[in-house]
Structure formats: C-alpha cells, structure tokens
Amino acid sequence: MLSLYLHTPFCRRKCAYCAFYSAPAGEETKDRFLAAMKKAIAGAAEEEKRPLSTLYLGGGTPALLGEERLAEMLQAVREHFVFEPQAERTVELNPESTTPALLQTLKDCGINRISLGVQSLNEEELKILGRLHDREVALDALQMIFEAGFTNVSVDVMFGLPGQTAETFGATLDELLAYPVTHLSAYSLQLEEGTPLAENAEPMDEEREEELWWLLCRKAREQGFEHYEISNFAKPGYASRHNTAYWKRTDYIGLGPAAHSFWKGVRYSYPEDLAAFCEKPWPLCTPQSVSQREAVEEAIMLGLRLKEGIPLEWMPGGFDYTRYEAFGRVENGRFALNERGFTLSNSIISDILYRE
Ligand code: SF4
Numbered sequence: 001m002l003s004l005y006l007h008t009p010f011c012r013r014k015c016a017y018c019a020f021y022s023a024p025a026g027e028e029t030k031d032r033f034l035a036a037m038k039k040a041i042a043g044a045a046e047e048e049k050r051p052l053s054t055l056y057l058g059g060g061t062p063a064l065l066g067e068e069r070l071a072e073m074l075q076a077v078r079e080h081f082v083f084e085p086q087a088e089r090t091v092e093l094n095p096e097s098t099t100p101a102l103l104q105t106l107k108d109c110g111i112n113r114i115s116l117g118v119q120s121l122n123e124e125e126l127k128i129l130g131r132l133h134d135r136e137v138a139l140d141a142l143q144m145i146f147e148a149g150f151t152n153v154s155v156d157v158m159f160g161l162p163g164q165t166a167e168t169f170g171a172t173l174d175e176l177l178a179y180p181v182t183h184l185s186a187y188s189l190q191l192e193e194g195t196p197l198a199e200n201a202e203p204m205d206e207e208r209e210e211e212l213w214w215l216l217c218r219k220a221r222e223q224g225f226e227h228y229e230i231s232n233f234a235k236p237g238y239a240s241r242h243n244t245a246y247w248k249r250t251d252y253i254g255l256g257p258a259a260h261s262f263w264k265g266v267r268y269s270y271p272e273d274l275a276a277f278c279e280k281p282w283p284l285c286t287p288q289s290v291s292q293r294e295a296v297e298e299a300i301m302l303g304l305r306l307k308e309g310i311p312l313e314w315m316p317g318g319f320d321y322t323r324y325e326a327f328g329r330v331e332n333g334r335f336a337l338n339e340r341g342f343t344l345s346n347s348i349i350s351d352i353l354y355r356e
Pocket residue numbers: 010011013014015018019020022059060061094
C-alpha cells in the first residue's frame with residue numbers, strides 16, 4: 001500500500017491556535033511552489049512504481065493555489081503515478097475558500113473525498129479560534145460540497161475551546177451531523193506555545209473537557225458513526241484510508257515544506273522552509289532510520305489509537321491484560337482500548353511500554 005501527501009503551506013491568515021508552519025502566498029511564490037511540487041512528484045514517481053492507494057492534498061490551505069494550479073498539480077500526479085481502482089483522493093478545504101467552481105475542478109481531477117475544516121458552528125468560538133469563516137459560510141460550504149456531488153465528506157470539529165459548553169458543542173455536532181457527512185474528526189484544543197491563543201486563554205479543566213468528549217462519543221454513535229480511532233469517527237466503510245496508513249505504518253511519501261514521509265522503513269522530513277523546498281524539491285530530506293525497538297514502540301503507540309488495536313504478540317514480555325481490564329479488551333488475539341481507555345491512552349501506552 002502506498003500513499004501520497006502533498007502539502008501546500010499557504011494560509012491567508014494565521015488562526016489563533018495554529019503552530020503549523022505556513023508561508024505568505026504571492027502569485028509568483030505560488031508558481032515557484034507549483035513548479036517545485038511537479039518536480040518532486042516526478043522525482044518520487046521515478047523511484048516508486050507501486051500504484052497509489054490514497055492521495056491527500058493538505059495544508060495550509062490548498063485552495064489558495066487557485067483552480068488552475070491545483071488542476072496542474074493533480075494532473076502531474078496522474079501523469080506520473082497510477083492509482084488503485086478504488087483509491088481515496090482527498091482535498092482539505094476551508095469553508096471561506098470553497099466555491100462551486102473549485103469543487104467542480106477538483107471533481108474533474110478525480111478527487112473523491114473532501115475534508116472540511118469547520119471546527120465550530122458557534123460564532124464566538126470561531127472568533128476565538130481566529131478562523132476566517134462564520135457559521136453561515138461553513139454551512140454554505142457544506143451545502144456546496146454535497147451539491148457538487150461529493151458523497152464522501154469529512155468535517156473537522158474542535159472541543160475544549162474557551163467558553164465552550166456542552167450546549168454549544170452539542171449544537172455544532174447536531175447541526176453538522178444532520179448533513180450526510182461520512183466522517184468526523186474531533187480534536188481537543190492544544191494551547192501551543194507562541195500562538196496568540198496560548199497567551200490569552202486557559203486550558204479547559206479536565207472534567208469539563210471529559211464531559212464534551214463523552215457528548216461527542218454519544219452523539220457520533222447515535223448518528224451511526226463508528227469510533228474507529230481516538231479522534232476519528234466514520235460511517236461504516238468510510239474510515240479515512242489515508243490517515244489509517246499513518247496509524248498502521250504503511251508507506252507514505254509526503255511532498256512539500258514541512259511534510260513528513262515514512263518510506264521503505266525510513267522517516268524523512270522536509271524543513272519548514274518554502275525556499276529550501278523550491279530549491280531542492282527532491283529527493284526527500286533528512287532521512288532518519290527507525291531502529292527495531294523504535295519500530296515496535298511506534299507500532300504499539302499508533303496501533304492502540306485504533307479501535308481494532310494490535311496483535312497481542314506485539315506486546316512487550318510480561319504484558320498483563322488484567323491491569324487494563326477497565327480500559328480495553330482482548331479479542332481474537334488482539335488488544336484494543338475502549339473509549340474510556342482512549343481518554344487515558346497516553347498514560348496507558350507509556351505504562352505498557354516503559355513499566356519495569
Ligand atoms: S488554516 Fe489550518 S494551517 Fe492555516 S493557520 Fe489555520 S489551522 Fe493553521
């Protein structure tokens with residue numbers, strides 16, 4: 001299985017909570033970036049002949065490239081790579097840059113899945129996050145996506161926001177899940193050092209955040225979603241194949257500034273530097289081999305994020321399931337965390353891995 005990730009690092013304005021690398025986007029810069037990306041795609045295809053199982057255009061804000069450049073980038077992928085027949089091809093969109101013309105272009109280029117960064121439908125919460133859209137723009141974008149004929153649609157939401165309550169979060173979930181969305185990603189707010197929000201906000205207290213988490217789990221379940229990964233819910237058959245590649249440690253090539261790869265047992269990462277990427281888009285940078293011990297730890301850490309868990313034989317010697325009975329289950333030779341275990345996954349995983 002092979003996945004390809006193309007990272008567009010441009011954002012119109014920095015969101016108040018975001019610590020990801022992003023760069024200003026002038027027209028010339030975008031042209032240079034596109035030329036570099038096409039070289040990187042061609043370079044990767046020279047060395048990798050397997051068909052693509054998944055393609056993901058993320059960012060940043062891929063839509064800021066504009067329809068023509070996006071079409072050119074996707075054309076380059078199609079020229080150089082073969083896709084598996086049922087390949088998942090996702091583009092990440094922000095509501096304010098979603099238009100019918102853009103969606104039509106993406107459809108014409110073979111995109112079959114949209115991931116929309118809604119985060120909240122509450123005006124106050126959106127302002128605190130510094131997002132560029134309001135609730136009406138988000139709902140319009142969602143409507144446009146379905147009208148354009150996309151049937152595999154994911155929405156992102158956030159919880160643990162300053163001032164957020166069970167009522168406001170519940171209302172966001174109810175309204176979003178009333179649409180035929182097939183996938184829901186829900187992340188708790190992390191106050192990243194150096195971001196405006198970290199300077200101005202306090203983390204939500206654990207009890208309240210847990211209340212929101214259980215609300216999320218319940219509402220998703222009631223709407224027929226399976227909680228297949230700590231932060232992700234899907235209707236049957238719609239788990240994200242691309243993200244599952246990360247959790248299952250299958251090969252993925254990530255192209256673009258700050259993009260990461262895991263390819264043939266080696267990790268790579270491009271520096272957070274657009275100019276450096278444009279200068280030398282291929283080969284992949286900063287190879288970092290993964291030792292046997294690191295591979296085992298990674299497999300356990302990532303695998304326990306998934307509802308299906310991991311084979312018992314991956315567990316360190318002396319693993320005693322009874323210690324975690326309240327947080328997981330053993331079934332068909334696998335150990336998996338339950339929703340209660342998901343809430344404590346970091347401490348459970350470190351207990352499993354590093355307990356003497
Ligand atoms: S659009 Fe995404 S990548 Fe850009 S600043 Fe906002 S959260 Fe960060």
